[in-house]
Amino acid sequence: MAVGRVWVAACACRRVLRRAFSLHKPHSITDMENTLQLVRNIIPPLTTKKHKGQDGRIGIVGGCQEYTGAPYFAAISALKVGADLSHVFCTREAAPVIKSYSPELIVHPVLDSPSAVRDVETWLPRLHALVVGPGLGRDNVLLENVKGILEASKARDVPIIIDADGLWLIAQHPALIHGYRKAVLTPNHGEFTRLSDAVLRDLVDGSDHREAVRRLSQALGNVTVVRKGERDVMSDGEHVLECAHEGSSRRCGGQGDLLSGALGVLVHWALHAGPKKTNGSSPLLLAALGACSLTRQCGHQAFQKHGRSTTTTDMIAEVGPAFRRLFET
Numbered sequence: 079m080a081v082g083r084v085w086v087a088a089c090a091c092r093r094v095l096r097r098a099f100s101l102h103k104p105h106s107i108t109d110m111e112n113t114l115q116l117v118r119n120i121i122p123p124l125t126t127k128k129h130k131g132q133d134g135r136i137g138i139v140g141g142c143q144e145y146t147g148a149p150y151f152a153a154i155s156a157l158k159v160g161a162d163l164s165h166v167f168c169t170r171e172a173a174p175v176i177k178s179y180s181p182e183l184i185v186h187p188v189l190d191s192p193s194a195v196r197d198v199e200t201w202l203p204r205l206h207a208l209v210v211g212p213g214l215g216r217d218n219v220l221l222e223n224v225k226g227i228l229e230a231s232k233a234r235d236v237p238i239i240i241d242a243d244g245l246w247l248i249a250q251h252p253a254l255i256h257g258y259r260k261a262v263l264t265p266n267h268g269e270f271t272r273l274s275d276a277v278l279r280d281l282v283d284g285s286d287h288r289e290a291v292r293r294l295s296q297a298l299g300n301v302t303v304v305r306k307g308e309r310d311v312m313s314d315g316e317h318v319l320e321c322a323h324e325g326s327s328r329r330c331g332g333q334g335d336l337l338s339g340a341l342g343v344l345v346h347w348a349l350h351a352g353p354k355k356t357n358g359s360s361p362l363l364l365a366a367l368g369a370c371s372l373t374r375q376c377g378h379q380a381f382q383k384h385g386r387s388t389t390t391t392d393m394i395a396e397v398g399p400a401f402r403r404l405f406e407t
């Protein structure tokens with residue numbers, strides 16, 4: 079009986095997934111199933127043989143006077159997805175606020191200090207991925223420090239996810255990330271337009287999202303780009319994946335922050351899994367597909383319970399069940 083129930087749940091989930099994902103070229107359903115199986119492959123098993131930190135130490139660079147929620151959402155989402163430790167590097171005055179949201183986060187009040195780059199650099203050898211931008215703001219002193227943090231992270235080969243105001247910085251200085259193959263950019267509609275205007279010489283047909291994302295990725299030297307929206311479209315300049323997994327009709331703030339934190343962990347897992355597990359597919363694209371589908375599944379489940387009052391906090395409460403439904407059934 080129990081086995082039967084599990085099998086039905088798995089089948090129902092597969093049916094949803096078949097409808098929800100498509101590859102750029104007309105690949106078969108089996109190809110899509112295989113792509114999702116590859117996402118499942120990168121998830122590390124839970125065993126008693128590991129030490130704290132092994133499944134992910136993620137850093138979030140962001141958090142200033144105006145925005146304390148965004149870095150919190152990203153950092154707590156990384157933990158809920160399965161990272162062991164989540165660090166937030168924010169300004170001095172944002173730190174006590176972020177700490178007060180959760181005792182589970184490690185919060186460094188360094189981002190507006192003259193020694194910001196050095197302070198973050200000392201942590202870099204211990205971090206598996208860095209998420210740059212949620213709640214960063216656009217203060218020039220902070221952005222200068224973030225430039226230094228990006229250079230230091232690249233020099234150490236640390237995977238970098240860039241979101242929100244981090245993308246504002248990239249639109250001003252695309253060379254900061256150009257050609258770095260361990261970078262993922264996660265623009266929303268406005269951020270994508272700003273980046274395209276800054277980077278592409280000639281206009282792209284705005285209605286062809288897949289081609290627009292592929293071209294932006296290519297122009298940035300094949301960094302992976304995830305364009306969030308009604309459908310999420312992601313590309314490494316060569317391959318294009320699309321995620322239209324059922325989400326919610328609520329557009330409350332913070333959902334992109336959840337996605338960026340989740341992506342930080344999945345990028346680490348995908349790179350750590352190695353080419354045998356990913357079967358030659360781009361690890362960053364697989365991680366992106368996983369993070370998009372998970373965020374949307376969280377939205378779907380939260381919306382079923384809370385309807386119009388759904389907020390990002392409700393979605394974060396769904397990370398565990400959503401993860402199980404998508405990847406562990």
Ligand SMILES: NC(=O)C1=CN([C@@H]2O[C@H](COP(=O)(O)OP(=O)(O)OC[C@H]3O[C@@H](n4cnc5c(N)ncnc54)[C@H](OP(=O)(O)O)[C@@H]3O)[C@@H](O)[C@H]2O)[C@@H](O)CC1
Binds near residue numbers: 145243334
């Ligand atoms: N609780 C917190 O602390 C949170 C803090 N956050 C932090 O806030 C900071 C700024 O982030 P942001 O996303 O508001 O940036 P920004 O570029 O000003 O975008 C707004 C512009 O884009 C447009 N626009 C957006 N989407 C669109 C769409 N689908 N379709 C069409 N237009 C669209 C929109 O257009 P409008 O509706 O105004 O005409 C507007 O012009 C950043 O640090 C972030 O992390 C957030 O993470 C939320 C939770």
Ligand SMILES: Nc1ncnc2c1ncn2[C@@H]1O[C@H](COP(=O)(O)OP(=O)(O)OP(=O)(O)O)[C@@H](O)[C@H]1O
Binds near residue numbers: 329370
């Ligand atoms: N119109 C839509 N329909 C369904 N899902 C959407 C829609 N727009 C965005 N999403 C989903 O919401 C999540 C966040 O995307 P969104 O565009 O809201 O990011 P954002 O603007 O950066 O969010 P944030 O408020 O955190 O900054 C993504 O998983 C995306 O798939």
Ligand SMILES: [Mg+2]
Binds near residue numbers: 242266334335
């Ligand atoms: Mg955002």
